[in-house]
Amino acid sequence: MGGLSLVAGTALRRLLPFALLVALWWLLVWALGVPERLMPSPPEVAQRLYLGLVADGDMWTHVGATLRATLLGFAIGSLLAVAVGSLLAMSRTLELLCYPAVVLIQSVPKVAIAPLVLLWMGFELRSTATLVALICFFPVFVGTFVGVRAAPPVLLDLFRTLNAGRLRTFLHCNLPNAAGSILAGLQVGWGFALVGCVVMEFITGTGGTGFLIDNSANALDTRTAVAAMVLLGVLGYLGGSLLHLARRRLIFWEGDRHDG
Amino acid sequence: MTDSAYGAELPPWARVVLPVVGLALLVALWQLLAVAVVADSTLLPTPLQMASNLWNWIAGGGFLQHLLATLAGTLGGLAIGASLGFAAGVLVGEVKALDRSVYPMVLALQAMPVVAIAPLVIVWFGIGLASKVALVAIGTFFVMFVHTVSGMHAAAAELIDMCRAFGGTRWRIVFAVKVRLALNYVFSGLEVCAALSFILCVVGEFIAADNGLGYYIKASSSNIDAAGMFAAVAVLAALASLLALVVRVAHRRVVFWQFRKP
Numbered sequence: 217m218g219g220l221s222l223v224a225g226t227a228l229r230r231l232l233p234f235a236l237l238v239a240l241w242w243l244l245v246w247a248l249g250v251p252e253r254l255m256p257s258p259p260e261v262a263q264r265l266y267l268g269l270v271a272d273g274d275m276w277t278h279v280g281a282t283l284r285a286t287l288l289g290f291a292i293g294s295l296l297a298v299a300v301g302s303l304l305a306m307s308r309t310l311e312l313l314c315y316p317a318v319v320l321i322q323s324v325p326k327v328a329i330a331p332l333v334l335l336w337m338g339f340e341l342r343s344t345a346t347l348v349a350l351i352c353f354f355p356v357f358v359g360t361f362v363g364v365r366a367a368p369p370v371l372l373d374l375f376r377t378l379n380a381g382r383l384r385t386f387l388h389c390n391l392p393n394a395a396g397s398i399l400a401g402l403q404v405g406w407g408f409a410l411v412g413c414v415v416m417e418f419i420t421g422t423g424g425t426g427f428l429i430d431n432s433a434n435a436l437d438t439r440t441a442v443a444a445m446v447l448l449g450v451l452g453y454l455g456g457s458l459l460h461l462a463r464r465r466l467i468f469w470e471g472d473r474h475d476g
Numbered sequence: 477m478t479d480s481a482y483g484a485e486l487p488p489w490a491r492v493v494l495p496v497v498g499l500a501l502l503v504a505l506w507q508l509l510a511v512a513v514v515a516d517s518t519l520l521p522t523p524l525q526m527a528s529n530l531w532n533w534i535a536g537g538g539f540l541q542h543l544l545a546t547l548a549g550t551l552g553g554l555a556i557g558a559s560l561g562f563a564a565g566v567l568v569g570e571v572k573a574l575d576r577s578v579y580p581m582v583l584a585l586q587a588m589p590v591v592a593i594a595p596l597v598i599v600w601f602g603i604g605l606a607s608k609v610a611l612v613a614i615g616t617f618f619v620m621f622v623h624t625v626s627g628m629h630a631a632a633a634e635l636i637d638m639c640r641a642f643g644g645t646r647w648r649i650v651f652a653v654k655v656r657l658a659l660n661y662v663f664s665g666l667e668v669c670a671a672l673s674f675i676l677c678v679v680g681e682f683i684a685a686d687n688g689l690g691y692y693i694k695a696s697s698s699n700i701d702a703a704g705m706f707a708a709v710a711v712l713a714a715l716a717s718l719l720a721l722v723v724r725v726a727h728r729r730v731v732f733w734q735f736r737k738p
Contacts, residue, residue: 312498313497325678332697
């Protein structure tokens with residue numbers, strides 16, 4: 217009984233900001249008399265969402281396309297980033313050798329090379345996933361590198377005293393120590409990944425929520441455009457929450473120390 | 477000496493020589509890819525082709541127009557968005573009722589990637605400078621706002637108490653203590669904004685524009701002209717790095733106490 221009301225209370229506290237946001241949006245549209253072709257009101261968007269997700273179901277293909285490309289690119293980019301970040305962190309020679317490449321990757325605005333990626337990879341899933349992988353690489357790489365290097369010197373000395381090799385030291389000391397930092401990088405990376413996906417969908421114009429937003433805004437169908445944005449926000453929120461939960465479960469010993 | 481945990485001790489010259497070798501390897505790899513693997517300069521130009529193409533573009537006409545359009549959209553939007561975000565952040569961070577209601581709302585809003593509103597902003601402001609400025613301003617506003625509010629939260633209670641004990645009024649405390657201590661967060665926010673501003677401006681130019689570097693990249697893409705895209709991306713990377721550097725130097729100058737060696 218007490219537990220149930222606790223759960224309900226937490227859910228309410230989570231949902232309250234969203235409810236306030238919708239109320240404020242409704243109030244502004246109503247009070248300023250904004251026409252629908254500029255900004256639809258919440259009930260209009262809710263109606264479009266009902267049509268797109270339940271009655272007609274025409275939005276599922278777009279959400280599916282976005283989710284597929286983002287997840288694929290995110291998985292590839294993050295795995296590469298953890299691997300490369302660990303390698304460079306464990307070897308000073310490699311770190312110095314790859315330094316120019318890292319600077320290059322960091323300084324180029326990844327979104328700007330979207331048309332180039334499209335030219336190389338062709339339409340649809342391949343180019344979108346590639347851009348997503350490129351864009352979420354860097355935050356995960358930095359998280360991994362910093363986390364692996366941040367292993368406590370005392371522990372490293374202990375491992376050396378026990379005659380542990382470099383691989384074993386990495387697997388049992390550096391990597392577990394880096395877990396929190398890697399997951400923090402993944403949280404940032406997930407937000408970036410959605411940005412990459414949406415931008416590529418703007419450009420390719422073949423499907424996905426980004427395409428839906430651009431295409432319906434061009435037709436002054438802002439109802440559909442805003443509904444698609446809401447769905448994108450839900451994807452962003454769900455991904456972020458899942459990663460947050462994973463962080464709390466996996467790295468239970470750190471608690472909520474890094475949150476904020 | 478835990479340094480040796482990450483490989484053998486390196487001699488001092490390695491810190492200079494290894495990155496240079498790495499750079500040479502990178503260029504060589506690119507050259508190899510361009511000549512032997514792709515072998516099509518419309519898809520992947522060699523480093524030399526790219527450099528000469530960039531030079532011709534800058535020396536010839538047409539470059540300045542795109543550069544100025546992107547700079548105006550980015551810097552104009554950044555100035556408006558960041559200053560409004562800072563002002564709103566100070567106000568919301570100080571007034572408890574606003575802090576309780578508005579701050580969680582903005583955090584909730586941040587789940588949506590801000591580039592997604594680009595097509596809507598173009599519907600609102602039309603094609604041209606106004607929509608670019610508006611898009612950059614909206615994106616940077618929220619980032620700056622969140623950083624400023626969390627900075628206002630971080631002010632040390634002892635300092636506030638001390639200021640109050642010396643008879644400081646509410647807004648005196650805000651500007652003499654809280655805002656000053658929030659500056660470190662504000663400048664971190666500005667660093668994020670600087671990176672974000674170019675991205676937003678370029679995305680706006682991808683979708684609908686008649687000039688700017690993003691427009692040029694997309695036009696080159698339609699002409700299957702990778703050299704043109706490389707040139708514009710290189711210019712963008714240089715601009716973004718320069719802006720990031722300026723912000724970082726300002727950060728160190730203004731918030732000098734955070735960077736003082738212990």
